[in-house]
Amino acid sequence: MRILSLAGRRLAASIPTLFLILIGVFLLLQFAPGDTVDAMMAQMGGGDAATARELRKFYGLDLSIPMQLGNYLWRLIRLDLGFSSIYGKPVATVILERLPPTILLMTASLSFAFFFGLLLGVIAARGVNKWPDTLISTLGLVFYATPSFWFGLMAIVVFSIYLQWLPAGGFEDIGAAQTGFGRTIDIALHLILPTLTLGLIFLAIYLRIMRASMLEVLNLDFVRTARAKGLDETRVVVKHVLRNALLPMVTLIGLQAGTMLGGSVVVESVFSLPGLGRLAYESVVQRDLNTLLGIVFVSALLVILVNFLVDLLYARLDPRIQAEA
């Protein structure tokens, strides 16, 4: 019950923000020269003025901007995301089709980055200023400094072209119509390289945060007490230090869920994955306002949801937070 009321309050607080974001994006796109008909003409490589006029009427672009915005918001209140001009079907359907690959990729790389960031951060903190720490910190810096498209392309060159271990792109094998377990394995194989590419940059951040946080907690009094009690080092690290050091990491997940949605445009393009990032990019280039606003809406919902989960996780990790709430 308490969770529900918390969730309700959270959602209510984010509705005004959501509307502001949508209106902002709508107005911002009006500043971009050209509309979806211009973009379509560009794609077709030509057309006449009569066709263009006809198309503008068809897409409702002959109305004034306030009218268009009003229409959009009114539809949104009735939970109708509108019709996509590039896909010729409802925006909700278009987004639902693209959501699974994005969420799969996001969850996989976030888990990868979190888990290995934690592990490497702990190892680095345990051997601070010794060779494991130096090695891990240097690697982290390299990952962080490398652009993800380059990582992706190099991974394709090594693992797909040279070694031929993994597929070079796509979401699943088109040739064989697989079902059930076979299909799961196939999709997993296709997602290995994109997950690594997207995850490595975040891994670098997580490991830096984890290392710093561990070092801080390791110097606190209760750790000395635990050691004085005669607990062995593993118990001290796992039971006492880790739990306290995790808080900044959890905060980071909440912050980065949004970044990951955006950061995946590059990775989705390089690995030809049908995700939300690429859809958003296409919508901007094609000036497909309804689709773009729909994506902003869904992404905002996702970020709100992740942050809500993060709040719950805080309470689990640190009982003091729950008491204050």
Add this chain to the structure above:
Amino acid sequence: MTRLEMTRRTALLTSAAIAANVANPLRAFAQETPRKGGVFNVHYGAEQRQLNPSIQASTGVYIIGGKIQEALVDLDANGQPVGVLAESWESTPDGKTITFKLRKGVTWHDGKPFTSADVQFTAMNMWKKILNYGSTLQLFLTAVETPDAQTAIFKYERPMPLGLLLRALPDLGYISAKHLYESSSDIRQNPTNLAPVGTGPFKFVKYERGQYIIAERNENYWRPNAPYLDRIVWKVVTDRAAAAAQMEAGDIQYSPFTGLTISDTARLSKDKRFIVSTKGNEGNARTNTIEFNFRRKELADIRVRRAIAHAINVPFFIENFLGDFAKLGTGPIPSVSTDFYPGPDTPQYPYDKKKAIALLDEAGFKPGAGGTRFSLRLLPAPWGEDISLWATFIQQSLGEVGIPVEIVRNDGGGFLKQVYDDHAFDLSTGWHQYRNDPAVSTTVWYRSGQPKGAPWTNQWDWKNEAIDKVIDDAATEIDPVKRKALYATFVKEANTELPVWMPIEQIFVTVINAKARNHSNTPRWGSSSWHDLWLSA
């Protein structure tokens, strides 16, 4: 400077490595017996909103829809019209009635017979009303009569040159099935457009947006023993470098229409597993342009336009940046168009910096403070790497004669809006696509009276009555010899007045796996039906 040198080096590598392929791109395999079977994977860079070539004329649609649906005619290996769904044609002496005899025994993929009613429906409802360029071409089409199932008689209000119609129809003559569209209130929204049904060698199977499109062999195809392939898969790969990687990994066999980056194209051309060539794209010639906005008083002066042309060293640019895939252009009709090319003896503007400076001085635009005569805004189209390089080259060349140039970059929609609707440019540069006959998409760049906002048309605020008359006369002249002469006059006048300068000719580059056979054998092969394409073991 680094970027310049990199490009220059890759371009040189390209030239050297490609020389062999250009000389003999098909590597004649006449002795081999065609093999049935196999999957042909095609790089598909930019998804379109629909796949029906009867309502959208663009290579992005032909590359898929052109295998599923067929046109009345196509071009043969020599670039001459050859019947596909039409077997023969004739025109009355006044050019107002053109009769097509249609092929018998052709069925749609759903089993219904193909008849003249389909031709009538498509021509009147799609080509005339929706199809880009089609609506201009068929402006004076009044009716299509169907005395029997195998005859379609096109009635025109004004004379329609048979040659123009036949050269336009390979692109603008795709037929759709009447029974799938006639009950639809809006043809653009008909779901068949995304799951096309045709008479072609391949049947549509599945379209997974953002991922792939699959088509499989049509067992009831009207050509005997065709097609050879089991299926074609178009893979949506938006990242050009990733597409090159997938070609190397063997996941993609063909990247059409200059789909890869210049550097990857150069690299793959040295690889024995691939063939890199412009062959098979002659029907998709284009020229790089400089478009002048006459609303700027400086540019309305013919001496300034000529000075700008003289100030740019085009051969140097081609040699160092574009390599073997481009050549010096001589006007709006490219040299590959053998039926209309008037030869290079029209007014030309070779590189001559001294002359450029003299012309600018003569026009009264003397250098002011810091050597600046006046400054210009240049809008490059975002269609290709070559345009971007060309824009920078224009900027540097004009800088040397005292005209500083600011480059304003936009995406596709923004570029079209700013240049052709808002007219917010001084110079703009992009591609002029030549579609086998100047009347299809070339003369609109020069004919006055184009509606505001129509892309790739005369929006320069420039009008020349003599040129308007030549264009109108040529469009309805039914004698091919006289037509060619009229277009020669057109080119001469266009090059004299120079409202648009078209100094570079280019043809799209194909990158294809060396195992493919019977590829690139017509001037619009990428768009054609691929009924004879096969893969060697």
